Amino acid sequence: MTVTIGVHSSNPSLYHLYHLSRLGFAQEELAALGETVAFFPYTNGVRTGELLTRGVIDFGGTGSTPPVTAQAAGHDLVYTAVSAPRPGHGALLVPEDGPVRSVADLAGATVHLAIGSWQTHLIAKALDDAGLSYADDITAVRSGTDSERQLRAGEIGAWVAQGPELAAARRKGGLRTLVATGDVISDRSVFFTRRDFAESRPEIVEALTRALRRADDWAAANPRAAAEIAAADLGGSADDWETALRALPWRIEAVSDEFIAEQQEAADIFHRTGFIDGPVEVAAARARATGTAGPKAA
Incomplete structure (x- = not known):
């Protein structure tokens, strides 16, 4: 099986996992399970829920809003991990x-x-x-x-x-x-997948989360090199990128009750203001089977 990871520049962890593919973090983690990896670059993280549902990608990540709007649109998603809060993002x-x-x-x-x-x-x-x-x-x-x-x-x-x-x-x-x-908000990176994928292949979800942690560890240890990658690819100065990347926590955490409550508050505000058409039960985006609710905290 080839596992396709969606990547876009607005999710720093996935972006650097992709651009560090020469280091083989995702490849090594999946090879141990007999799987291979492919990356699917795209520009708008709002599309992530739709791309997952269509099977274009198997795993993706955004900020806090897209998974809520994806749930509101009827996509059956499962949260797999989140970053630590990013107050300086x-x-x-x-x-x-x-x-x-x-x-x-x-x-x-x-x-x-x-x-x-x-x-x-x-x-x-x-x-x-x-x-x-x-x-x-x-x-x-x-x-x-x-x-x-x-x-x-x-x-x-x-x-x-x-x-x-x-x-x-x-x-x-x-x-x-x-x-x-x-x-005002914790502003976390959020990682999620389709329900069928999360609940049938939890070991792949855990492997991908390990790969993300390895990419984060590299970026935290090499902020200048990470900044130069982003500046060359996306524009802007390496100095400004380095300032921005040093402000990130570079830490992946398990999906917690606190995070679910944060997302539910956002969903309720979005519904009340008409940004989404109907109410969303954020807790429904957790895996149902014991042992597949997401990665263990590092």
Whole structure:
């Protein structure tokens, strides 16, 4: 059997597992089970649930929002592992001397963010905590290469930046962190698969999680080399990438009750604001059979 791993640049662990394939972490772990590995690169993590259901990939990972929206769309997923919280991964930025001084001041504003990613979770939760609604009180617009310029020019109210873009924006100055991610959500990387795959081949899930941990260990020990890989592939400066990668925990954990509760809170907010059409029971995305509920903590 060939196990296909979905990879995209927004999931650092999977991204580096793919680009470190020459080191053979996934290949070695699966070879011990008599299996081989293939990688399927794609650009939009929001597609992960659909790609799993269609059988295009067998294993994938995103931030916190895509698995919730995938469940809402009817995809039968199982969480397999999560990263430790990533409080320094991103932030909601506003002009340093602009009129927005609190989340409440965003009422009526245009906010640029990666819609459908963990950033939706961040904004929806921050607004909800302030008594505002993602659906009614802001205009959410998908961020792009011009978002930072528009923010600095006062054309938009706020922008969610992450990774090297956040590092570069802070280095330039003139912008202020309105919401630090870690003050609102845990912002974990989330790994998941199809239910039939999780429950019929738990040993493969465990092998893939070991491979992810090995890739994370390498990135944690070699942040400059990891930054140079990302800069050469995705653009930006290696210095900004290194700043961003050093802010990540590089630790994979088991799926916990605490994580399920975090996801359920997000799902409830998404439903209440109309981001998803119906309620989602996040706990349903756990494996049913004893011994296949996910990897043991390292």
